[in-house]
Amino acid sequence: MRIGAILHEPTDVQAAADAGLFALLLEPPARPDPADTGCIAAAEVASRTRDCRVVVRLLLGTEHPVTLAEEVAVLDHLSKGRVVVLVDPGELDDAAAAEDIGLLRACWSGRPVRHTGARWTVPSGIMAEALGPAAPKTLAVTPCPAQVDLPVWTSRAVDGSDAPVLAERIEEVDARAQVAVGVAEVTGNLEQDRELVRSWADAGATHLLLKVPTPQSRPTFERGFFTGYIARHLQPEVSMPAFPRIMAESALPAILRGARR
Amino acid sequence: MRFGVGLYCLQSTASTPRHPSVPYRELLEDAPSLEAWGYDGLWLSEHHFFYDGYCPALLPVAAAALAVTTRLRVGTGMMLLPLQEPARVARLAADVAARSGGRLDVGVGLGYRDVEFDGKGIRRQDRVARHRDGLVELERWAVPAGATVWNGSATSKGVARAAARGQGVLLSGANPLSLVTDLAAAHRQGWEDAGRPVPPSGARPRVSALRNVWLTDSPSERLAVLDWQRASYVLYAGLGWSVAEQGSTEAMDFRTNLDKAVAQAVDTSIVGPAEVVLDGLREVHESGVDDVVLRVIVEGAPRDAVHRMLQRFAAEVMPELAPLEHSPSSSPLMPSAAEVTP
Numbered sequence: 133m134r135i136g137a138i139l140h141e142p143t144d145v146q147a148a149a150d151a152g153l154f155a156l157l158l159e160p161p162a163r164p165d166p167a168d169t170g171c172i173a174a175a176e177v178a179s180r181t182r183d184c185r186v187v188v189r190l191l192l193g194t195e196h197p198v199t200l201a202e203e204v205a206v207l208d209h210l211s212k213g214r215v216v217v218l219v220d221p222g223e224l225d226d227a228a229a230a231e232d233i234g235l236l237r238a239c240w241s242g243r244p245v246r247h248t249g250a251r252w253t254v255p256s257g258i259m260a261e262a263l264g265p266a267a268p269k270t271l272a273v274t275p276c277p278a279q280v281d282l283p284v285w286t287s288r289a290v291d292g293s294d295a296p297v298l299a300e301r302i303e304e305v306d307a308r309a310q311v312a313v314g315v316a317e318v319t320g321n322l323e324q325d326r327e328l329v330r331s332w333a334d335a336g337a338t339h340l341l342l343k344v345p346t347p348q349s350r351p352t353f354e355r356g357f358f359t360g361y362i363a364r365h366l367q368p369e370v371s372m373p374a375f376p377r378i379m380a381e382s383a384l385p386a387i388l389r390g391a392r393r
Numbered sequence: 394m395r396f397g398v399g400l401y402c403l404q405s406t407a408s409t410p411r412h413p414s415v416p417y418r419e420l421l422e423d424a425p426s427l428e429a430w431g432y433d434g435l436w437l438s439e440h441h442f443f444y445d446g447y448c449p450a451l452l453p454v455a456a457a458a459l460a461v462t463t464r465l466r467v468g469t470g471m472m473l474l475p476l477q478e479p480a481r482v483a484r485l486a487a488d489v490a491a492r493s494g495g496r497l498d499v500g501v502g503l504g505y506r507d508v509e510f511d512g513k514g515i516r517r518q519d520r521v522a523r524h525r526d527g528l529v530e531l532e533r534w535a536v537p538a539g540a541t542v543w544n545g546s547a548t549s550k551g552v553a554r555a556a557a558r559g560q561g562v563l564l565s566g567a568n569p570l571s572l573v574t575d576l577a578a579a580h581r582q583g584w585e586d587a588g589r590p591v592p593p594s595g596a597r598p599r600v601s602a603l604r605n606v607w608l609t610d611s612p613s614e615r616l617a618v619l620d621w622q623r624a625s626y627v628l629y630a631g632l633g634w635s636v637a638e639q640g641s642t643e644a645m646d647f648r649t650n651l652d653k654a655v656a657q658a659v660d661t662s663i664v665g666p667a668e669v670v671l672d673g674l675r676e677v678h679e680s681g682v683d684d685v686v687l688r689v690i691v692e693g694a695p696r697d698a699v700h701r702m703l704q705r706f707a708a709e710v711m712p713e714l715a716p717l718e719h720s721p722s723s724s725p726l727m728p729s730a731a732e733v734t735p
Binding site for chain 1: 421443447449481484485489492507510512515516
């Protein structure tokens with residue numbers, strides 16, 4: 133099972149990336165209204181990191197899906213093809229969310245887009261009179277994403293979408309799926325967190341995003357929380373059966389002692 | 394006088410093909426270099442549904458460029474405001490501005506391509522109302538977060554209205570200097586007519602202009618530069634851009650008379666050795682322009698040549714012109730662009 137992190141502090145991005153976490157989701161600032169600016173936080177992660185996946189939270193219902201698709205395609209190029217899209221249906225019902233997700237995927241396909249649904253018609257035809265014979269029958273959403281097939285997850289089950297759902301409880305993990313992703317909260321208590329990640333792995337999760345304590349409330353570890361704790365103690369625990377803990381618990385080489393990350 | 398660089402359109406064109414990720418990678422490499430060389434800003438440009446991947450989403454790109462720099466400003470020149478949901482785009486801009494310590498210049502334009510409005514399901518006839526709504530939301534969200542709003546109008550009335558709202562303008566690189574002079578004067582007049590404080594008691598918003606500038610001692614490079622600029626303006630034939638006749642200025646229609654329009658645009662170029670560039674930019678300053686965005690990211694211009702020129706310009710030209718300043722203008726380091734500002 134691969135471990136990633138959900139961060140709230142931009143200052144954590146570098147440390148989390150240096151620790152080798154498979155993916156980072158930097159949440160937008162908390163506000164009373166819907167947090168619909170995930171592409172900005174993701175762009176920051178994309179430019180500050182080289183290797184990890186960049187998870188972008190995409191809130192539906194606040195913008196035209198064609199515009200959202202364009203933003204994600206741009207992010208995919210900024211990150212050199214590392215984007216994972218976490219679709220949050222927000223206040224949309226399943227039918228509406230499924231239509232939006234379908235339109236998003238059509239926009240990312242590289243095919244000419246032509247869509248008629250309950251919520252959207254693309255191209256709209258609204259300027260057909262002005263465009264005359266040049267009125268397009270289809271739309272080219274450019275640039276195409278860098279990836280062949282953008283990974284799309286959803287934050288809740290959406291009837292009509294087959295995208296993997298971010299499980300918030302272990303019982304929700306689909307152990308037969310190629311990708312089964314979960315989210316859990318770590319505390320910094322080693323025994324408790326070892327048990328937590330093992331439970332998710334045993335249930336069949338393939339990817340786990342860890343919500344981490346704030347920098348102020350997390351325990352201190354030699355080489356920091358991400359390298360010294362998650363990467364040293366938690367990721368190895370779920371990287372093989374019966375991880376020999378001596379690998380994580382023996383004294384660090386002198387050159388690494390005291391390193392902050 | 395301050396200097397920015399643009400326009401980064403992030404394309405892969407028929408004549409300069411490349412992997413579509415390359416311009417994004419190069420932008421993120423260029424941003425710290427521009428900062429190190431002493432430039433004040435970097436400017437992006439937006440279009441939609443065009444074959445070459447012309448960047449359709451500027452704020453994520455701005456966020457990425459700002460995250461790898463500490464002083465450089467990043468501007469949208471222009472972001473087509475009516476094509477986005479007003480409140481959401483304002484929140485995006487606010488987030489970028491807050492994360493960067495207020496280094497975002499949000500240049501906004503109306504948009505002009507019917508196919509873009511059609512793709513987004515928006516009537517072109519509604520663009521002014523949507524633009525107005527967008528400006529209200531930017532003032533509500535983005536300005537308090539530190540963003541500076543710039544206007545991309547290309548008419549005297551438009552720039553006067555922008556000045557009355559307290560916004561700077563960035564004028565198109567294709568504009569002849571006579572039109573630049575008219576628009577800069579209209580901007581100052583709009584500011585004063587709105588009852589805004591007149592310098593020296595108050596600072597007015599800045600007037601900036603994209604200009605085709607290239608510093609070179611080589612006659613052969615000069616010819617090559619003019620050819621790159623010619624090629625870069627062909628793009629606007631594909632996009633269907635045109636400039637209406639204004640006052641003493643001829644129409645510039647890239648759709649119906651490409652050769653003439655391109656020649657008009659290329660004719661605005663200031664290309665040559667340091668004394669030619671200095672004289673040309675002093676003339677731009679005298680026309681009422683506060684700051685200049687060097688239009689050097691153009692079709693066919695080799696990246697190493699652009700970098701060499703920008704470093705030399707920073708060393709030889711910028712120090713000479715830095716002291717040039719009109720009556721006090723407001724603090725944002727760099728201004729913003731006109732509608733398409735080719």
